Amino acid sequence: MPRLPVCLLVMCTSGVAHAQFARFPRQQPAVPAPALSERVTPTPPPAKAQEPTKPSIDSDVVLSIDSLRGPVRSEQEQILVELIANTPDSEADEKSDYYFRLAELYAKQFQWWHDKAGDAQAANKAKEYLLRAVKAFKGLTDNERFRTYPKLDVALFEYAYTLQTGKYMKEARAVYDKLLKNHPTSKYIPEAHLGFGDYYFDAGQLADAEARYKMVLAFPKSTVYPYALYKLGWIHLQLQRTQEALESFYQVLAATKNEPKQAALARAARTDFVRAYASLGKTDRAFDVLQRVDKSATTELVELLGDLARDSGSVVQEANAYRDLMTRAPGDARTCNWQYRLAHATLALPGAAEATKVKEIETLVSVFAAQKEPDDECRANTEAMAGEMADAYHHEWSTSGNLEKLGYAERLYAAYVGAFPDDVDRRAKYAEVLWSHADHERNAKLRAETWERAAGVFATIGTPDATRAAALARLNGLDAVVPEDGKLVLAKAPRRAPRELPFKPADAKLVAAVAAYAKVATPDDELAQMRLVVAMTLRRYKHFDEAATVLDDFIAAHREHPRAQLAANLLLDSLVQARELDEVLQVADTMMADSEFIAGKTDLLRNIALLRSRRSR
Numbered sequence: 001m002p003r004l005p006v007c008l009l010v011m012c013t014s015g016v017a018h019a020q021f022a023r024f025p026r027q028q029p030a031v032p033a034p035a036l037s038e039r040v041t042p043t044p045p046p047a048k049a050q051e052p053t054k055p056s057i058d059s060d061v062v063l064s065i066d067s068l069r070g071p072v073r074s075e076q077e078q079i080l081v082e083l084i085a086n087t088p089d090s091e092a093d094e095k096s097d098y099y100f101r102l103a104e105l106y107a108k109q110f111q112w113w114h115d116k117a118g119d120a121q122a123a124n125k126a127k128e129y130l131l132r133a134v135k136a137f138k139g140l141t142d143n144e145r146f147r148t149y150p151k152l153d154v155a156l157f158e159y160a161y162t163l164q165t166g167k168y169m170k171e172a173r174a175v176y177d178k179l180l181k182n183h184p185t186s187k188y189i190p191e192a193h194l195g196f197g198d199y200y201f202d203a204g205q206l207a208d209a210e211a212r213y214k215m216v217l218a219f220p221k222s223t224v225y226p227y228a229l230y231k232l233g234w235i236h237l238q239l240q241r242t243q244e245a246l247e248s249f250y251q252v253l254a255a256t257k258n259e260p261k262q263a264a265l266a267r268a269a270r271t272d273f274v275r276a277y278a279s280l281g282k283t284d285r286a287f288d289v290l291q292r293v294d295k296s297a298t299t300e301l302v303e304l305l306g307d308l309a310r311d312s313g314s315v316v317q318e319a320n321a322y323r324d325l326m327t328r329a330p331g332d333a334r335t336c337n338w339q340y341r342l343a344h345a346t347l348a349l350p351g352a353a354e355a356t357k358v359k360e361i362e363t364l365v366s367v368f369a370a371q372k373e374p375d376d377e378c379r380a381n382t383e384a385m386a387g388e389m390a391d392a393y394h395h396e397w398s399t400s401g402n403l404e405k406l407g408y409a410e411r412l413y414a415a416y417v418g419a420f421p422d423d424v425d426r427r428a429k430y431a432e433v434l435w436s437h438a439d440h441e442r443n444a445k446l447r448a449e450t451w452e453r454a455a456g457v458f459a460t461i462g463t464p465d466a467t468r469a470a471a472l473a474r475l476n477g478l479d480a481v482v483p484e485d486g487k488l489v490l491a492k493a494p495r496r497a498p499r500e501l502p503f504k505p506a507d508a509k510l511v512a513a514v515a516a517y518a519k520v521a522t523p524d525d526e527l528a529q530m531r532l533v534v535a536m537t538l539r540r541y542k543h544f545d546e547a548a549t550v551l552d553d554f555i556a557a558h559r560e561h562p563r564a565q566l567a568a569n570l571l572l573d574s575l576v577q578a579r580e581l582d583e584v585l586q587v588a589d590t591m592m593a594d595s596e597f598i599a600g601k602t603d604l605l606r607n608i609a610l611l612r613s614r615r616s617r
Contacts, residue, residue: 022472023476023480023481024472024475025439026469028435028436031397031398031432033395039344039384039388040384054234056271057230057265057268058198059194059198060165061265062226062262063161063224076105077102077105080102080105081102083095084098092148093149096143096146100154100155103137103139103140103159104158106130106133107133107158107162109132110130110166113125113129114130130162133159134159134162134163137155137158137162141155141178152183153182153186153187156175156183156188157179157188157192160172160176160195161191161195169202170199172199173196173199176193177192179192180193190218190219190225193215194216194227196212197210197213197216197231201235206235206239209231210235213229213231213235225255226256226262226265229248229251230248230272233245233246233247233248233252233272236248237275237276237279242280246276249273252269253273253293256269270293270297270301274290274304274308278314283305283306283309283316283320283324286324287325298328299325299334302321303321303334305317306321306322306325306341309321310341310345315349316349318345319345322342325338326338326339335367336364336367336368336371336378336382337381339363339364340381342364343357343361343363344385347389354404354405357389358412361385361389361415362386362412364382364385366415369418382419383419387412387420387426389412390409393405393408393409393412394433397409397436403440406436406440407437410433413426413433424462427457427460427461428461431454434454434457435454435469435473437450438454448477448479452506452509455470455471455473455474455477455509464517464520470513470517471516472526474506474509474514475510475514475530477506478510480510480537483536485563485566487603488566488607489607489610490576490607491573491577493579497544497578498542498578500541500543501541501542507541511537514530514533523557523558528554528558528561531550531551531558532567534550535550542577544575545578547570548575551570551571551574554571555568565604568591568601569603569604572584572587575587576611588611
């Protein structure tokens with residue numbers, strides 16, 4: 001019977017793999033249910049959006065009377081008290097001025113302690129000086145002898161303002177009323193109307209407040225004119241007159257432009273313009289609209305719009321705002337935060353496709369990875385969003401068998417591992433997802449490519465189980481078949497040792513993967529099969545010396561294996577083809593001396609006899 005060429009013994013042709021089953025299977029670990037953090041969990045819409053009930057700035061900031069600010073000399077108080085006590089009422093001009101100066105001094109002290117409020121001592125001191133100021137102002141403004149005092153309107157205004165600062169609104173209103181009635185030409189008339197407006201506004205009497213604020217608008221040169229406009233905007237906002245609110249806030253911005261002292265009011269107006277605009281629900285054109293409000297702060301305003309939309313549960317508006325920012329200002333340092341907000345909003349977006357959600361998270365990872373020095377918040381948000389959502393899709397696949405979910409998990413793990421290569425735990429999960437994908441991939445080419453990727457990732461993990469998985473994945477990628485224990489007739493020794501052929505990359509990786517696993521593995525049937533496949537691969541590329549080493553290891557570790565006879569025959573044949581003629585005879589003699597091993601191996605005995613007969617010739 002003619003001897004079969006050795007190459008025909010290598011069963012390396014790629015057969016048709018069973019769909020959804022690996023030729024070399026393994027039990028994958030259970031996929032735990034993910035624990036989604038607050039960085040990932042979609043923000044539930046509030047039961048009812050709570051709009052703020054009052055502005056973020058009050059009249060204290062706008063009025064801020066300079067005469068009631070600044071240093072106070074403590075000795076002045078005693079001097080003025082003595083002057084008032086020693087000056088008869090008949091000297092009304094002098095005595096009224098002493099009262100005014102003493103009242104201002106106390107009001108200054110009150111303002112100083114009021115601004116320091118934060119502890120009990122400061123609060124007590126503020127109250128003490130408030131009472132002293134009220135007593136002094138009252139002594140001046142209630143005395144008929146002082147009605148001709150030139151600064152009486154100033155005293156009434158400062159008196160009312162001090163009461164208003166101390167939150168004695170009813171008393172302040174009475175003093176403002178006295179100012180309006182007795183001094184109709186005073187420059188403080190706008191402030192008096194403003195005081196009434198604030199009183200009514202705080203009491204919820206919006207119609208009365210609106211009327212008073214409009215009275216202030218009759219004095220366009222007044223310093224409180226912009227604030228009255230601002231409060232009118234708030235009245236419009238609370239009455240859901242959105243367009244009027246927008247116009248009022250815009251007018252405030254125009255009135256405070258290039259006015260450093262009105263900077264706080266301008267900031268509040270910008271914020272509340274955005275708040276009013278958000279209530280329109282038209283965030284898709286936000287950048288263009290808000291650019292007209294303040295070109296230098298457009299991105300901040302659109303960002304605020306997105307935040308307000310999120311707080312009110314309007315995820316569509318939130319997503320539109322942050323998407324607009326990403327489009328208009330792609331190079332901004334805040335893009336990572338914007339993309340995170342967009343991805344987070346998309347998770348809760350009604351009707352959003354899963355593919356869209358995954359795409360936004362992938363974009364977030366790309367933005368993060370592109371930053372040279374990402375901040376800690378950007379890193380934490382990206383890590384949580386990509387990693388936890390990958391975990392979630394992975395778990396959903398494990399419970400539903402939905403291949404689409406598996407695909408999403410694979411995409412997110414791939415992005416995550418690229419950005420956070422030091423996270424070995426999620427790298428292992430990524431490898432498991434790739435294994436599952438390959439195990440269920442019906443397209444042969446894609447299946448082989450995915451096994452290749454799975455093996456590569458498993459190889460980086462470093463645990464014995466991962467090293468085993470890497471070797472199995474290499475075998476599956478090549479669709480390798482373990483040779484049967486068929487008959488093998490030894491080849492004749494060639495005249496010279498054959499030239500070794502270069503490995504194809506996939507075969508070289510297979511040899512390396514099995515070698516790595518063999519170092520940590522416990523000898524078992526699976527390792528035996530791996531060694532046989534590797535030996536056949538080495539023989540196919542004419543690496544007969546290396547094949548002999550692998551086969552020798554097989555016999556040493558798996559002498560009871562059903563394919564031990566095949567391994568022994570292949571070992572002898574490999575040594576023959578490598579022209580290791582002395583060594584092959586020594587190996588044959590060793591086998592013959594091992595009666596327990598050689599027993600029953602008729603094919604092996606025949607080949608050893610053939611070797612000896614060739615030697616005798």
